[in-house]
Amino acid sequence: MTSYFIRRALLVLPTFVGITVLVFVLTRLVPGGPIERMLNEALMASGDTAGAVSQFDDGIGGSALSDAQLAQLEAYYGFDKPVLVSYWDWLTKVMTLDLGRSTRYSDPVLDIILDRLPVSIFYGVATLILTYGVCIPLGIWKAIRHNSPLDNLSSGIVFFGYAVPGYVVGIILLVVFASRMELFPLGGFVSNEFEDLSAWQQVLDVIYHAVLPLAAYTAGSFAVMTFMMKNSLMDNLAADYVRTAIAKGLSFKEAVRRHALRNSLIPIATSFGNNISLILSGSFLIEKIFNINGIGLLGFESLVERDYPVVMGILVISALLFLIGNILSDICVALVDPRVKFGSSSS
Numbered sequence: 001m002t003s004y005f006i007r008r009a010l011l012v013l014p015t016f017v018g019i020t021v022l023v024f025v026l027t028r029l030v031p032g033g034p035i036e037r038m039l040n041e042a043l044m045a046s047g048d049t050a051g052a053v054s055q056f057d058d059g060i061g062g063s064a065l066s067d068a069q070l071a072q073l074e075a076y077y078g079f080d081k082p083v084l085v086s087y088w089d090w091l092t093k094v095m096t097l098d099l100g101r102s103t104r105y106s107d108p109v110l111d112i113i114l115d116r117l118p119v120s121i122f123y124g125v126a127t128l129i130l131t132y133g134v135c136i137p138l139g140i141w142k143a144i145r146h147n148s149p150l151d152n153l154s155s156g157i158v159f160f161g162y163a164v165p166g167y168v169v170g171i172i173l174l175v176v177f178a179s180r181m182e183l184f185p186l187g188g189f190v191s192n193e194f195e196d197l198s199a200w201q202q203v204l205d206v207i208y209h210a211v212l213p214l215a216a217y218t219a220g221s222f223a224v225m226t227f228m229m230k231n232s233l234m235d236n237l238a239a240d241y242v243r244t245a246i247a248k249g250l251s252f253k254e255a256v257r258r259h260a261l262r263n264s265l266i267p268i269a270t271s272f273g274n275n276i277s278l279i280l281s282g283s284f285l286i287e288k289i290f291n292i293n294g295i296g297l298l299g300f301e302s303l304v305e306r307d308y309p310v311v312m313g314i315l316v317i318s319a320l321l322f323l324i325g326n327i328l329s330d331i332c333v334a335l336v337d338p339r340v341k342f343g344s345s346s347s
Contacts, residue, residue: 005327012323017091019319020312024087027308028079035074036306094316100309104302109313113295119189120295126210127217128275131225134218136268139229140261146234162223167285170216174289177212184212187291213290217283225268232267236260262336269332276325 074080078089093100099109138158142151161169178184185191191205236242237260245255284300286292295314302310 005330008327008330012320012327015323016319020091020315021087023315024090024312025083027311028083028086035070035079090312099313099316102302102307102310104305104307104310109309112298112310113313113317116293116295116298119293122206123210123213123217123292123294126214127221130214130218131221132268132272135222135225136229136265139226140233140256140264142226143230143233143237144256146230158223158226161219164219166216166219166283167289169219170213170286170289173212173215185209187289189292213286213292216286216289228267228271229264233260233264236263265336266333269336270329272329272332276321276328 071080078086081089090100097110099113101107102109102112105112138154142154145151173184174186178186185208187209189206189209190202191197191209194202194205197205233256237256239260242255242260245259246252250258284296287294287297299311299314301307302314
C-alpha cells in the first residue's frame with residue numbers, strides 16, 4: 001500500500017504540468033488578451049468607441065501606440081516569447097511561490113488570492129461539514145425507515161432542493177429573508193463595524209452573514225449525498241452477512257452500527273477527497289448574489305477581464321487540491337474498507 005501511494009504522489013507533478021500547460025496554451029490562443037483589453041479601455045476612456053470596436057476586430061495594429069511601445073508591452077507580459085518558453089518561465093517562478101502580477105489590479109497574484117482565501121476556506125469547509133454532518137445521518141435514518149411517510153416527505157424536500165439551482169435558492173432566500181423579512185443582511189462577509197466588535201461578537205457577525213449563503217451552497221449537494229448514503233446502506237442491509245448477524249442474536253441496531261454502516265460509508269469516502277477542491281471553487285453566482293469576495297468570483301472576473309496571471313494562479317491551487325484530494329480519497333477508502341489492498345497492479 002505504501003508503494004501505491006508513493007506512485008500516486010509521484011504522478012502529481014506530471015499531471016500538474018499537463019493541466020497547467022493546456023490552460024496556459026489556451027490563454028495564449030484565445031483573442032482579447034490583457035494588452036488588447038488595456039488598449040480598448042484607453043480608447044473607450046477617450047471616447048473613441050469606433051476605435052475600441054476595431055481594436056478587437058483588427059488586432060492592436062490600429063492603436064495609437066507605436067510598434068516599439070507595443071513590443072515593450074508584449075515583453076512586459078511575456079508575449080514576445082514562444083508559448084512553451086513563456087510557460088517554462090512561469091513554471092520556474094511558481095516553484096518559488098511567485099505567481100506573477102495581476103494585469104487588472106497590478107498587485108502580486110499571491111497577495112490577491114491570499115486576501116480572498118479565508119473567505120473561500122470558511123464557506124468551503126462549512127459547506128463540507130454541513131453536507132456530511134447532515135446528509136450521512138439523514139441517509140441512515142431514511143434507509144432504516146424506508147417508505148415511511150417521513151421518508152417520502154423528506155425525499156420530496158431533498159429532490160426539490162436538488163432540482164432548483166443553488167443561485168436560484170440564494171435569490172429566493174435573499175428576497176424573502178433579507179429584503180422582505182429583514183432577518184438577515186443583504187450580503188457581504190461581515191458588517192461594516194466588524195473591527196469595532198468584540199471577539200465573540202465578530203464570530204456571531206460572521207455566522208449571521210453566512211446563514212443564507214451556506215443554505216444556497218448546500219441546497220444542491222444534499223440530494224446526491226443523502227441518497228448515496230441511503231442506497232448504499234439499504235444494499236448492505238439486504239446483504240447475507242447482515243441477516244446472518246441478526247440471526248445469530250445481534251440486534252438490528254448493532255448489526256447496522258457494527259457491520260452495515262462501515263461498508264456503506266465506502267462510496268462516501270470515495271468522493272470525500274475530490275470534494276476538497278470545492279473549498280476554493282465555490283460558486284461565483286452565489287458569491288455575486290451575496291456580494292462575497294471569494295475565489296470563485298475572483299476567478300470568473302479574472303477570466304472575463306483576461307487577467308491570465310490570476311487565472312493561472314487560481315488554477316495552480318485548484319489543481320494541486322484536486323490531485324491531493326484524489327490521493328486522500330484512496331486513503332479514506334483504505335481506512336473505511338480494510339478489504340481494499342492497493343497492489344502493484346492498481347492504477
